[in-house]
Amino acid sequence: GAVVSQHPSWVICKSGTSVKIECRSLDFQATTMFWYRQFPKQSLMLMATSNEGSKATYEQGVEKDKFLINHASLTLSTLTVTSAHPEDSSFYICSARGPGNQPQHFGDGTRLSIL
Amino acid sequence: QKEVEQNSGPLSVPEGAIASLNCTYSDRGSQSFFWYRQYSGKSPELIMFIYSNGDKEDGRFTAQLNKASQYVSLLIRDSQPSDSATYLCAVNRWDNFNKFYFGSGTKLNVKP
Numbered sequence: 386g387a388v389v390s391q392h393p394s395w396v397i398c399k400s401g402t403s404v405k406i407e408c409r410s411l412d413f414q415a416t417t418m419f420w421y422r423q424f425p426k427q428s429l430m431l432m433a434t435s436n437e438g439s440k441a442t443y444e445q446g447v448e449k450d451k452f453l454i455n456h457a458s459l460t461l462s463t464l465t466v467t468s469a470h471p472e473d474s475s476f477y478i479c480s481a482r483g484p485g486n487q488p489q490h491f492g493d494g495t496r497l498s499i500l
Numbered sequence: 501q502k503e504v505e506q507n508s509g510p511l512s513v514p515e516g517a518i519a520s521l522n523c524t525y526s527d528r529g530s531q532s533f534f535w536y537r538q539y540s541g542k543s544p545e546l547i548m549f550i551y552s553n554g555d556k557e558d559g560r561f562t563a564q565l566n567k568a569s570q571y572v573s574l575l576i577r578d579s580q581p582s583d584s585a586t587y588l589c590a591v592n593r594w595d596n597f598n599k600f601y602f603g604s605g606t607k608l609n610v611k612p
Contacts, residue, residue, distance in 0.1 A: 387546075417598050428604045429544070429588070436598075478543045486551075486594055488534050494543040 386412050389481050391492025399500055400471060406464045406495045408479030415481035418462040419489060420454060423476045435462055469499045501526050506589055506603035514611050519576040521606050523589030526570070530601075533565055533572045536588040538605065544588055548574070579610045 388411040396404050408418060420432045420441075435441035435456035443449050451473075453465040462481075466473055476496050480489040505524045513519045521535075532551055536544035550556045550563040550572065562575040572591075576583055586605040593599070 391543075419600075429602055434598055476541075480544075482597070486532055486597060488532075488546050488549050489590075489600060490546060491536075491543040 387483075387490040388412050389415075389479065389490045389492040391479050391495055393495060394493060395496050395498075397498045397500065398469065401468055402499075404466045404469055404497060406466075406477055406479070406497075408462045408464070408481065408492050410460045410481045410483075410490075413481075413483045414459040415462070416459065416484045417482050418456055419480045419482075420452070420462075420464050421478045421480070423478060423494075425476075429478070432464075466497065469497070471499045473497065474499045502603075503527060503601035504589055504591055504603040506587075506606045508604060509607040510609050511606055512609045512611060513579050515579060515581060517579050517610075519579045519583065519608055519610065521574040521576070521587050521589075521608065522571060523573065523603055524571045525589075525591045525601070527591070527593065527601075528567075528570060529593050529595075530567075530570075530591040531594045532592050533563070534590040534600075535561075535563060535572075535574045536590065537583075538586045538588060540585070547587075576608075579608075581610050581612050584608055584610045 390409045421429045433441040433443045441454035456462040478494040480491040534549045535547045538544040548563045556563045560577045564573045588605045589603040
């Protein structure tokens with residue numbers, strides 16, 4: 386149980402392109418979803434937290450207009466990287482948790498490369 | 501002071517030995533404690549969670565919680581080379597389920 390699916394696994398695109406990443410909880414209702422970014426050999430960095438039906442809460446230093454998060458249902462959240470540039474290249478990971486005192490379950494991550 | 505502290509390692513143990521990974525936390529009000537494993541280039545996966553003082557066992561893994569001393573540890577018995585990964589400790593409070601504090605992780609190397 387507690388499976389989180391994230392797509393796509395890899396994205397390679399040109400600078401200036403917008404990229405959408407999907408995160409789905411397959412067998413539970415995700416009241417909260419989280420988006421992280423991780424650079425090589427570095428720690429997880431939380432970008433934002435989103436609750437179903439509410440606006441996402443962004444961490445300090447994360448540009449809301451650049452990283453658009455939508456959590457429209459209890460099983461789906463999306464992260465759109467708008468007008469991506471090479472410095473946005475990273476490993477993006479979503480996680481989800483159910484109601485109450487539940488752990489986070491992570492998706493497999495999306496490796497984004499901007500040329 | 502960081503909310504959650506872990507020795508970055510690497511911790512090297514021979515195959516078959518017990519690996520002991522430690523984590524300390526600063527918020528005495530923390531109530532949930534999680535251990536995640538992250539292989540290089542992959543996303544974290546949940547290994548165990550513990551809420552009460554004492555030990556919790558799951559197969560070769562044992563989580564130990566000592567709230568008075570504010571530490572949580574993970575023991576891996578009969579360590580295998582496939583256990584080589586970075587282990588992340590995370591804590592949160594029940595009055596804010598959505599706020600998780602992650603340690604930076606301990607890298608474990610199990611040598612054949």
